[in-house]
Amino acid sequence: MSLSILIAVLSGIGAGYFLLPTTNSSSIGIIIDIGLMILLFFVGIDIGRQKDVLDKIKKVGVKALLIPLAVTMGSIVGSMTAGLFLKMKINESGVIGAGLGWYSLSSTMLLAEGYVELSALAFLANVFREIAALIIIPLVAKHIGKLEAIAPAGATAMDTSLPVISKATDPQITVISFITGVSCTIIVPIILPIILKL
């Protein structure tokens, strides 16, 4: 999967550079907007099919929802802090952390809003987050804490990172991880436009 993602982006860059150098970016914007809608619709289906999410939350307790909240706040504050060092505008740096590792949504949403360079940065930073998460989750679980091991995953805590978290922690943390991933997936499209307009 990661190889096909790399190939898709690189061949797009090649196509843009060599074949379509004079393409009007506003016509691309419409394509992206439609593609984004389709993608979100299918993600929605995935969430809807997890009928036991509410039961799981009831079982663990509503305070399990504090974890996605902490992950979201931490991600945004973290990227804003990095933005201070990089001399970026606070809304533009914050929005990258608000992607919560969901690189396809954060980058295409920013592109749809007309931010080309920020979209590229959001794409890279959130891809890096997903890769880095897979590597450091076992380390965080071992040296800091099992609950903290969910934090690097962000929105991927329900899919890509879930097997790694499950292996590094225990069944209860795995359930909280899943809840965190679902919540983060719902939070990203809500919080991203809000942070961007700060």
Added chain:
Amino acid sequence: MVVTTLIKYLGILLVGAIFGYKDMIKGKIAHNLDIIQTVCLLFLLFVMGITIGINEEILSNIFTIGIKAWIITIFTIGFSILFVYLVKRFIVLEEDSVEP
């Protein structure tokens, strides 16, 4: 602007969730949901690549952007771990232990 974007994205997500919850997607589409999502995602990433490819300014700055991205990633992960640690320490553990 913020509100319309928000309603648009959240609305689509919600419509999808209702379709999924009520099992309204059946047959071939339900079986190939993963493939449809993957194709859609790869297509979007391809188009995103195009927007980068036609932008000389981004192409010439790609290494700077990559370094910036790593710095942001490190801070993002670090602070999210810190915030979960604080929640665990000051809120969750006061009531009763989540972590056995």
